[in-house]
Amino acid sequence: MTSHKLTVALESRSYSIHIGSGLIKAGGDSLLLPRLRGHHGVVVTNTTIAPLYLRQVQEWLAAAGYESTAIILPDGEEFKNHEVLQRLYHEMFQAGVQRNGFVCALGGGVVGDLAGYAAATYMRGIDLIQVPTTVLAQVDSSIGGKNGVNLDVGKNLVGTTYQPRVVISDVDFIASLPEREFLCGLGEVVKYGLLAGADFISFLEMNRVEIAERKPRSLAIMTHSCSRIKADFVVRDEHDLLGVRAALNLGHTVAHALEKTYAYQKLGHGEAVAVGLVCALALSQTMKLLSEAAFQRALKLLDLYGLPMLVPADADPEILVNLMRRDKKAGRGLSMVLLRGLGDPFLDENIDAGLLREIIDKCKKPLVVA
Ligand code: NAD
Ligand code: GLY
Secondary structure (H helix, E strand, O other), rough: OOOOOEEEEHHHHHHEEEEEOOOOOOOOHHHOOOOOOOEEEEEEEOOOOHHHHHHHHHHHHHHHOOEEEEEEEOOOHOOOOOHHHHHHHHHHOOOOOOOOOOEEEEEHHHHHHHHHHHHHHHHOEEEEEEEEEOHHHHHHOOOEEOEEEEEEEEEEEOEEEEEOOOEEEEEHHHHHHHHHHHHHHHHHHHHOOOOOOOOHHHHHHHHHHHHHHHHHHHHHHHHHHHHHHHHHHHHHHHOOOOOOOOHHHOOOHHHHHHHHHHOOOOHHHHHHHHHHHHHHHHHHHHOOOOOOOHHHHHHHHHHHHOOOOOOOOOOOOOHHHHHHOOOOOOOOOOOEEEEEEOOOOOEEOOOHHHHHHHHHOOOOOOOOOO
8 A cells, every 4th residue: 555645844843744554564664764863762652552563663663773762651641741751751861862862652642742742841852753543643643743741720731832753654553443532533534524625525425434444545545634634734823823723623612611521531532522513513504604505514424424413411501611711722702613614714712602502502402404
């Protein structure tokens, strides 16, 4: 299978994303790696991924002339914190990582965010290689340089924007991903469809079976498209200052409030994003920004992929809207990404709270027309 390559064009911080099957294995193409500053670094991963892929990645690095020490972290969002970060710095130091060393982040978004933050800050910044192993990490978190850790008072409150030297998305890793994590990743994939418009939506409509069966060729095309869409928003607004990169938060304002309300137990992130997309679509349609036909096409796409689409019956719109006002990305008023059409997102910083409460209530019942 051919691999796909794209460039995130950020001047001196530009880097390649390689996407395909069989990219990382002993004898795989080590030329995918850029020239790193030194020859020794660490592979940071977790207890679930290490037995599956660590050896393969270390052998692949070795074949390219890079020696690595493994650092294996506990698995879980609850470990994306300063305590584990301290341990990580300490183990990097013990492993002899120097200013010219590297961090290779092997895992999902949790490992990627932690290891990315460590790479950005250890000795004021060392080379970072992202090797994402979940759909979410391949289509989203490994691209664009955001990293960080959680605080007790909220998620992702400490972090930096620090670009990797390369991202290697080997879709073979997706074969072992638990079904629910796979589905959560697809929530983000559908989000990209709504951000990008008709062409990618048509691809997703026509290739559902192959994607659901995790056929490497279809996963690679899907991941390539999502990566291209994300990279495009990132290069136009690397530091999230212009309201352009903010469009990537389509569905996320409601999603974050739902996740918080249910203490991150009831809905996975991608599932909450799917419900958040329905709310953003319904608000856009009610505000006459989005046609009924576009609205129904988007809902049918979420339905086709078996994503949850209903706001839980016991969710209190008042509480959700109050949480949204306090969202890290909310700005001064109540803001949300809406759609003027499929592929035409914008950040509305003046959302009518009363209307949003009505929409949240409305989204407790199915809106898709059979
Ligand atoms: P995750 O990293 O927790 O991975 C999900 C689960 O799948 C974990 O148990 C993990 O060990 C396991 N796993 C990973 N790859 C596997 C594989 N190939 N086979 C079997 N099991 C595998 O979750 P995630 O959804 O990848 O990432 C969520 C995190 O990403 C959150 O912390 C979120 O804040 C962050 N995030 C960051 C950005 C960004 O731009 N930096 C964007 C979106 C999300
Ligand atoms: N995940 C949103 C961003 O990278 O900006």
